[in-house]
Amino acid sequence: MDWGLIFRSTGQAAIGPDACYYALAAAGLNVHIGYTGLLNFGQAAFGAAGAYGLAVAVVTYGVSFWAALFIGLLVSIVLALVLGFPTLRLRTDYLAIVTLAAAEIIRLVVRSVRYTATLGGTDGLQAFGDAFFRLNPFDGGSYTPLEFRPDQVWLLVCAWPLVVVVLLVTFLLMRSPWGRVVKAIREDEDAVRSLGKNTYWYKMQSLMLGGVFGALAGIVFAMSKQSVNPDDYGTRFTFTAVAVMILGGTARVVGPVVGSVIFIGVLQFLDVFLRQAIDAGLIPGWVPIDVNKVAIIRLIFVGATLVLLMIYRPQGILGDRREVAIRDR
Amino acid sequence: MTVDAPPSWATTIPHEPGVAKPDPILVVDGVNRRFGGLLAVDVGHLEVQRGAITALIGPNGAGKTTLFNLLTGFDNPDSGSWRFAERDLSGVPAHRVAHHGMVRTFQLTKSLALLTVMENMKLGATRQRGERFWGALLRPLWRGQEKEIEERADALLERFKLSHVRDEFAGALSGGQRKLLEMARALMVQPELVMLDEPMAGVNPALKQSLLSHVKQLRTEGMTVLFVEHDMDVVYDISDWVVVLAQGRVIAEGPPAAIGANPKVIDAYLGTHFAEGGGEALGELGPDERLEVDQVGLGEPLTPGGAADA
Incomplete structure (x- = not known):
């Protein structure tokens, strides 16, 4: 057993690009589901909007990288308006159905043959981040004991502060009267309307804000792979983000980061640990685990852990038990 | 009374x-x-x-x-x-x-169960600068107004005898206290x-x-x-x-x-039960039927005017 490798690999994942963009995606969902009570099950669509907004603008239309970043965010805002306009007047379950379906529709349209020339089809689009990586001040060699590649270090040095900004904006908004209105909408929309608040517009603002956070997640994801691919933005993206949000603690400002670091860290730990244990012959013969099944077994383990968490700690890691008790009253 | x-x-x-x-x-x-x-x-x-x-x-x-x-x-x-x-x-x-x-x-x-009683109250105030998205980010813009609103809310809570639960979640209140809170919150609108x-x-x-x-x-x-x-x-x-x-x-x-x-x-x-003291419907009944009506009733017959005397 190489414990050095296990911990290095776990640490690398826990502060790596995966943890970073899932934290962003979950921060967006936290605004939607946690604070406003908008059941958005299509966060992947906002991720795709950001990533493809950037990639298509650079690769297909030759826009500069920096302008394309804003185009990515703009696309996610337009998407929020398009999804929100017909659904936000209805009960929140309709939003869940529409966002889930919209995310799949967007994925299927993007991978369709018809638009390959523009959107890249199933091959996706590459080489849109050159302008960003040209600015990389880190040269060859390994950084920190965690052994990131120089371009990864450069991305992380830019992306984690972005996470901090996102959490700061969330914090500032949720302690303000704006946050009070949004949280009140989650509790009972009609009561808020009767008190003179335009709940429709608040929900739209919330959808746009969380959507922009989702778009940032998609952009960091795309930059870490240096490629966009339609199937990266499937339901798995959304539901991993939901799991991360719940794990960290719904409606907690730093919940998404805590959830993401732990979720991705544990996933990686199990992966390397199980492989090492099998190699070292520590798994007895009657346990049906081999190296080929590790990727699945760790997901089973994580799934079971989440089920136990929901039973014994439904408020998540940072949540407040009292709130769950009052909700169940 | x-x-x-x-x-x-x-x-x-x-x-x-x-x-x-x-x-x-x-x-x-x-x-x-x-x-x-x-x-x-x-x-x-x-x-x-x-x-x-x-x-x-x-x-x-x-x-x-x-x-x-x-x-x-x-x-x-x-x-x-x-x-x-x-x-x-x-x-x-x-x-x-x-x-x-x-x-x-x-x-x-x-x-609003997961808001405190005070947050419930403050929500009722209209035309809050801090309720606008961009204004919300800058606390100095709304801090003064928030303080005024809080003072008004405290006065109303005092009047409705809810001051002692000011910082509790509204969801933790009794049914009656919630009725009081809802009325007090409506008054925050200054209707x-x-x-x-x-x-x-x-x-x-x-x-x-x-x-x-x-x-x-x-x-x-x-x-x-x-x-x-x-x-x-x-x-x-x-x-x-x-x-x-x-x-x-x-x-x-x-x-x-x-x-x-x-x-x-x-x-x-109302039903004939309420007609005691002037209703035609009850007057049309015979004395025995009148007795029956009273027995069927849910309590003391009400007479307009004297019912709520305690």
């Missing part, structure tokens, strides 16, 4: 549906709302006197709550219009209605007209007395109150004027004493 004498206007105008009031704050004209084949609300003309307490009574399904929903923009009528404080409010969405000075509460109390949908439902007698005095206090402060209530003790005790709705129509109007004696109202809503 004795019942106040009715205001002079209530005795001088005719006691009939659709009668004009000397100083109406709310005027409803031809409001219709149909749910499929059912005509839920069909109000020809209705005026609500400014600065008075008006009760809206009627059997279940008479359209009382639907009328509330229509007037406050929570539902849209098939036809009709209404004016509030000389402004046409027909078709105005719910959130704008509150800005015009008309605020409602709900039959099923809507306290001219308060519309209460069954404010006394499910409230114990002691708390009912306190709610009653709060409602009377609103009138003293110059607000107009329109409330739906099934508890006739309450209606007789505090209302200056009673409007009776049955099958969507206004079937009678008048001061409480006159309403209690109105055969149409007895027929449609």
Whole structure:
């Protein structure tokens, strides 16, 4: 057993690009589901909007990288308006159905043959981040004991502060009267309307804000792979983000980061640990685990852990038990 | 507690549906709302006197709550219009209605469970700078206003005897406390007209007395109150004027004493039991039947005027 490798690999994942963009995606969902009570099950669509907004603008239309970043965010805002306009007047379950379906529709349209020339089809689009990586001040060699590649270090040095900004904006908004209105909408929309608040517009603002956070997640994801691919933005993206949000603690400002670091860290730990244990012959013969099944077994383990968490700690890691008790009253 | 004498206007105008009031704050004209084949609300003309307490009574399904929903923009009528404080409010969405000075509460109390009592109160204040997205990010823009709002909320909590639960989650309050909170929160809007949908439902007698005095206090402060209530003790005790709705129509109007004696109202809503002391329906019965009616009743027969004496 190489414990050095296990911990290095776990640490690398826990502060790596995966943890970073899932934290962003979950921060967006936290605004939607946690604070406003908008059941958005299509966060992947906002991720795709950001990533493809950037990639298509650079690769297909030759826009500069920096302008394309804003185009990515703009696309996610337009998407929020398009999804929100017909659904936000209805009960929140309709939003869940529409966002889930919209995310799949967007994925299927993007991978369709018809638009390959523009959107890249199933091959996706590459080489849109050159302008960003040209600015990389880190040269060859390994950084920190965690052994990131120089371009990864450069991305992380830019992306984690972005996470901090996102959490700061969330914090500032949720302690303000704006946050009070949004949280009140989650509790009972009609009561808020009767008190003179335009709940429709608040929900739209919330959808746009969380959507922009989702778009940032998609952009960091795309930059870490240096490629966009339609199937990266499937339901798995959304539901991993939901799991991360719940794990960290719904409606907690730093919940998404805590959830993401732990979720991705544990996933990686199990992966390397199980492989090492099998190699070292520590798994007895009657346990049906081999190296080929590790990727699945760790997901089973994580799934079971989440089920136990929901039973014994439904408020998540940072949540407040009292709130769950009052909700169940 | 004795019942106040009715205001002079209530005795001088005719006691009939659709009668004009000397100083109406709310005027409803031809409001219709149909749910499929059912005509839920069909109000020809209705005026609500400014600065008075008006009760809206009627059997279940008479359209009382639907009328509330229509007037406050929570539902849209098939036809009709209404004016509030000389402004046409027909078709105005719910959130704008509150800005015009008309605020409602709900039959099923809507306290915002995971907000504290104080947050519930502060939500009621209108025109908050910190409720705008970009303004919210900059605390100095709204800190001063927030402080003013908090002081106003504290004063109201004091008055409604909720100060001790100020920082509790609203979801942790008792049913009665939530009723108080909802009424106090509505007052944060600083309305001219308060519309209460069954404010006394499910409230114990002691708390009912306190709610009653709060409602009377609103009138003293110059607000107009329109409330739906099934508890006739309450209606007789505090209302200056009673409007009776049955099958969507206004079937009678008048001061409480006159309403209690109105055969149409007895027929449609009160039942013969309430007619003691002037109702024709009861008078038509023989002495034995009269006894039966009293036995079937749910308690002491109510006489308009003396019911709420404690």
